[in-house]
Amino acid sequence: ALITVLVVLYALFVLYTSFFTKRINVRKPQSVQSMRIRQSKQVEREKLRGSQQQEIHILFSTSCSSSQDWQSYLLFHSMMHVQQTGNVTRLISGCTPEERAHQEEQMQEIQKSMSSRFNAYFTELDFGKKFSMKQGDWHSFKYFNKPFSVLAYMQDVLGFSSSGSRKHENDLIVLLDPDMIALQSFVNDFTEFVPESQEIKRVSHGH
Numbered sequence: 001a002l003i004t005v006l007v008v009l010y011a012l013f014v015l016y017t018s019f020f021t022k023r024i025n026v027r028k029p030q031s032v033q034s035m036r037i038r039q040s041k042q043v044e045r046e047k048l049r050g051s052q053q054q055e056i057h058i059l060f061s062t063s064c065s066s067s068q069d070w071q072s073y074l075l076f077h078s079m080m081h082v083q084q085t086g087n088v089t090r091l092i093s094g095c096t097p098e099e100r101a102h103q104e105e106q107m108q109e110i111q112k113s114m115s116s117r118f119n120a121y122f123t124e125l126d127f128g129k130k131f132s133m134k135q136g137d138w139h140s141f142k143y144f145n146k147p148f149s150v151l152a153y154m155q156d157v158l159g160f161s162s163s164g165s166r167k168h169e170n171d172l173i174v175l176l177d178p179d180m181i182a183l184q185s186f187v188n189d190f191t192e193f194v195p196e197s198q199e200i201k202r203v204s205h206g207h
């Protein structure tokens with residue numbers, strides 16, 4: 001009888017342990033070598049970040065229309081939600097003095113409620129009426145606002161002009177449209193996401 005009881009108890013013990021080991025996710029301890037490899041890679045990444053600091057400039061061009069005011073507000077809000085690093089700038093063209101004053105007031109409210117890194121840049125000209133070298137006169141083409149307002153920003157704010165400034169030559173520029181929203185933040189280091197065999201893991205000068 002005692003042997004039978006011991007056998008039953010042992011069987012119950014085996015069933016008990018097998019049941020819980022299946023339900024519990026037991027992680028095997030990492031080997032010392034694998035931990036050292038991960039630490040060395042992390043040190044290399046930190047050195048790279050320290051030696052090649054890059055700023056991210058997220059730009060989108062608009063007019064002074066109320067519809068693009070709402071689009072811009074939602075885009076700024078989505079950038080705040082994903083905790084985007086760098087500067088996010090709305091490039092605004094074609095404003096009258098009254099419209100510009102209104103836009104500046106709105107931008108101040110956005111900076112107070114969202115982030116001081118959210119900005120507006122006003123162009124002096126309405127590039128939607130860009131001078132035509134072939135025609136010799138002004139004509140309406142609203143899509144000129146994007147390339148020429150970006151060019152004006154790069155020359156005026158980032159210093160890419162005849163002066164030959166190289167201060168921002170390694171910075172990243174992300175060009176969006178105002179009717180877009182951010183689902184996750186833009187980054188320039190993809191080391192954690194690409195295979196080890198891939199040579200280029202980080203966006204840098206010339207890529």
